[in-house]
Amino acid sequence: MKVTPWDVSGEIDYNKLVKxxxxxxxxxxxxxxxKTPLLKRGNYFSHRDFDKWLEAYDKKKIISVITxxxxxxxxxxxxxxxxxxxxSLQEEFNCKVFIPISDDEKFFxxxxxxxxxxxxxxxxxxxxIIALGFKVNETFIFEDFIYTDIYKxxxxxxxxxxxxxxxxxxxLKTENNIxxxxxxxxxxxxxxxxxxYLGKHISVVPVGIDQDPFIKxxxxxxxxxxxxxxxxxxxxxxxxxxxxGNIKMSSSGEGVIFLTDSPSEVKRKINKYAFSGxxxxxxxxxxxGGNPDIDISFQYLKIFFEQDDKRLEKIYYNxxxxxxxxxxxxxILIEKINAFLAEHQKNREEAKRSIDKFIIKNSIR
Amino acid sequence: MKVTPWDVSGEIDYNKLVKxxxxxxxxxxxxxxxKTPLLKRGNYFSHRDFDKWLEAYDKKKIISVITxxxxxxxxxxxxxxxxxxxxSLQEEFNCKVFIPISDDEKFFxxxxxxxxxxxxxxxxxxxxIIALGFKVNETFIFEDFIYTDIYKxxxxxxxxxxxxxxxxxxxLKTENNIxxxxxxxxxxxxxxxxxxYLGKHISVVPVGIDQDPFIKxxxxxxxxxxxxxxxxxxxxxxxxxxxxGNIKMSSSGEGVIFLTDSPSEVKRKINKYAFSGxxxxxxxxxxxGGNPDIDISFQYLKIFFEQDDKRLEKIYYNxxxxxxxxxxxxxILIEKINAFLAEHQKNREEAKRSIDKFIIKNSIR
Numbered sequence: 001m002k003v004t005p006w007d008v009s010g011e012i013d014y015n016k017l018v019k020x021x022x023x024x025x026x027x028x029x030x031x032x033x034x035k036t037p038l039l040k041r042g043n044y045f046s047h048r049d050f051d052k053w054l055e056a057y058d059k060k061k062i063i064s065v066i067t068x069x070x071x072x073x074x075x076x077x078x079x080x081x082x083x084x085x086x087x088s089l090q091e092e093f094n095c096k097v098f099i100p101i102s103d104d105e106k107f108f109x110x111x112x113x114x115x116x117x118x119x120x121x122x123x124x125x126x127x128x129i130i131a132l133g134f135k136v137n138e139t140f141i142f143e144d145f146i147y148t149d150i151y152k153x154x155x156x157x158x159x160x161x162x163x164x165x166x167x168x169x170x171x172l173k174t175e176n177n178i179x180x181x182x183x184x185x186x187x188x189x190x191x192x193x194x195x196x197y198l199g200k201h202i203s204v205v206p207v208g209i210d211q212d213p214f215i216k217x218x219x220x221x222x223x224x225x226x227x228x229x230x231x232x233x234x235x236x237x238x239x240x241x242x243x244x245g246n247i248k249m250s251s252s253g254e255g256v257i258f259l260t261d262s263p264s265e266v267k268r269k270i271n272k273y274a275f276s277g278x279x280x281x282x283x284x285x286x287x288x289g290g291n292p293d294i295d296i297s298f299q300y301l302k303i304f305f306e307q308d309d310k311r312l313e314k315i316y317y318n319x320x321x322x323x324x325x326x327x328x329x330x331x332i333l334i335e336k337i338n339a340f341l342a343e344h345q346k347n348r349e350e351a352k353r354s355i356d357k358f359i360i361k362n363s364i365r
Numbered sequence: 366m367k368v369t370p371w372d373v374s375g376e377i378d379y380n381k382l383v384k385x386x387x388x389x390x391x392x393x394x395x396x397x398x399x400k401t402p403l404l405k406r407g408n409y410f411s412h413r414d415f416d417k418w419l420e421a422y423d424k425k426k427i428i429s430v431i432t433x434x435x436x437x438x439x440x441x442x443x444x445x446x447x448x449x450x451x452x453s454l455q456e457e458f459n460c461k462v463f464i465p466i467s468d469d470e471k472f473f474x475x476x477x478x479x480x481x482x483x484x485x486x487x488x489x490x491x492x493x494i495i496a497l498g499f500k501v502n503e504t505f506i507f508e509d510f511i512y513t514d515i516y517k518x519x520x521x522x523x524x525x526x527x528x529x530x531x532x533x534x535x536x537l538k539t540e541n542n543i544x545x546x547x548x549x550x551x552x553x554x555x556x557x558x559x560x561x562y563l564g565k566h567i568s569v570v571p572v573g574i575d576q577d578p579f580i581k582x583x584x585x586x587x588x589x590x591x592x593x594x595x596x597x598x599x600x601x602x603x604x605x606x607x608x609x610g611n612i613k614m615s616s617s618g619e620g621v622i623f624l625t626d627s628p629s630e631v632k633r634k635i636n637k638y639a640f641s642g643x644x645x646x647x648x649x650x651x652x653x654g655g656n657p658d659i660d661i662s663f664q665y666l667k668i669f670f671e672q673d674d675k676r677l678e679k680i681y682y683n684x685x686x687x688x689x690x691x692x693x694x695x696x697i698l699i700e701k702i703n704a705f706l707a708e709h710q711k712n713r714e715e716a717k718r719s720i721d722k723f724i725i726k727n728s729i730r
Binding site: 107148 | 469472473479480509510513514515516517520521523524525526527528529531532537538539540541542543544546547549550591726727728729
């Protein structure tokens with residue numbers, strides 16, 4: 001098992017990861033506070049100080065959520081996870097959400113990605129994010145190459161990270177460019193940004209567990225005497241499997257549903273690729289039942305699309321006892337995805353008109 | 366002899382430096398084109414492509430000057446050299462001047478310098494620079510922590526510099542902070558900034574010879590396919606000796622005249638410290654004469670204060686033949702410095718009103 005911010009491979013043992021990283025499993029006490037399926041059904045499994053975040057909420061203190069994105073040409077369902085989590089938290093706890101877009105990271109890391117192209121990606125991705133339904137005036141989006149003021153925050157953090165530390169924490173190589181070696185400072189500035197912007201308070205970062213080294217470093221730096229900020233909290237997500245059932249979705253290849261996929265593409269991909277936990281013949285399936293726990297269609301319904309716990313449970317048992325066939329399960333998923341995407345594309349058009357209300361602007365002296 | 370951007374020591378052999386760096390001595394043909402004392406009296410001794418810059422001027426092409434400053438608490442006379450050169454070039458060749466203030470570099474390199482303090486330094490130093498008499502609308506000043514848009518230019522350059530290259534070129538250490546390792550990209554962005562701002566053209570950098578590694582790297586990067594810019598030209602200055610006669614002025618200690626020094630401080634420092642090329646008694650001086658070539662008072666008159674060639678020549682020979690005593694030479698210098706500083710302080714007050722006309726502002730989307 002290998003899990004770094006830039007490389008995930010092998011068989012993932014989440015319990016071991018939590019131990020290795022020194023994080024805490026989400027317990028029943030916390031789970032009871034979470035209402036939305038995405039947050040309570042186990043995809044978010046581990047945390048740092050999320051109990052303190054809830055405590056601050058209970059005491060009516062200021063709290064916020066911060067989660068970012070390295071822009072890419074097209075977004076797929078897996079990319080939505082942290083934003084859906086942020087939106088859920090915004091709705092449940094009525095808090096501000098900060099969304100930094102790290103066009104610089106993508107630009108530094110991808111050799112052939114040119115500057116204007118990455119700006120385009122950011123613009124397109126921001127529309128997809130706004131389309132999820134974030135609240136105007138409560139949601140602050142910025143991209144590093146436009147909101148360049150991030151540099152002055154990052155610089156203050158950079159001063160407190162040696163190259164050796166950055167190299168050890170993030171596996172930098174000396175043949176990597178110096179933008180890449182500076183990037184950890186930008187990333188930490190993103191994580192601490194809600195506090196730079198609103199003053200000292202506890203902010204939570206919903207994030208893939210592979211990004212935890214950034215969280216740890218951000219927590220160390222937060223309390224440095226230069227800053228005297230709160231340690232940010234974190235909610236760690238498991239990886240979302242690809243259609244093939246691989247550990248983690250990847251934008252290359254056919255194993256993902258893009259937000260721009262047409263209804264017929266969705267249908268084709270799910271039917272052709274979605275890894276099935278069913279039996280190889282109908283007769284056998286009726287007799288032995290399927291395995292929803294490894295079935296991708298069921299997993300996607302659980303993670304993304306079936307909001308009703310009762311209905312999800314019914315699907316689970318019907319699939320397990322063989323009443324529900326693999327093909328029928330896929331039809332349920334295809335319909336759900338296509339309804340979601342149709343709504344998303346509509347919201348995305350509307351987002352083009354409201355985008356300015358979400359974007360933080362550079363200060364000018 | 367050791368000459369790097371951060372360390373100058375030993376006996377400086379300028380001819381050897383020019384050879385080692387692969388630059389070119391300023392020849393008579395170039396000297397004939399230069400009118401101001403500072404440029405033609407030998408302090409600027411070497412160059413890269415300055416002949417091409419003059420050629421572009423002759424062909425009425427766009428040309429510019431760029432020279433920057435790492436801000437410090439107080440500026441001294443030595444700090445003025447590149448700006449006086451830039452101003453001379455602006456007057457003689459009617460060109461635009463760009464002045465980046467690298468508050469970030471100072472912040473990264475000086476462990477105890479805090480963020481707000483370096484912003485103050487920048488503001489104060491900018492007033493001193495404007496006070497020298499740069500033309501409004503033809504002079505563009507910016508500091509990295511305010512004009513943060515510099516980050517998006519630096520990022521594009523950073524992508525083309527590996528950590529190994531930066532380490533080798535600038536002597537970075539792994540225990541230096543990652544701001545410091547990123548800084549070469551900012552520095553190169555400064556040097557190429559006139560072209561980012563005005564489009565492709567030849568720009569000249571008046572700069573201490575110790576900063577040449579930045580120029581070389583900037584020239585390499587300018588022609589990269591990402592940028593396709595002109596290689597910047599350079600004019601290399603010798604170091605300005607301290608009052609004690611050391612190689613290079615240093616802000617610590619008494620060996621420099623600060624722009625804020627009072628007339629009595631100037632008098633005291635020159636009388637007490639200015640290294641004399643005179644003889645130890647008046648009688649001996651009258652008989653053997655002094656040595657103006659090692660006399661700091663004469664050097665300062667030559668570099669900064671005596672604009673009239675004839676008068677300078679007269680001082681030179683009178684000192685050499687013993688007619689002019691060391692104390693009398695010092696009186697001439699003290700009067701010149703105090704007249705300059707009085708005028709400077711007046712201009713500096715006026716600069717407070719015009720500063721906004723010189724500052725480049727961040728773009729806002």
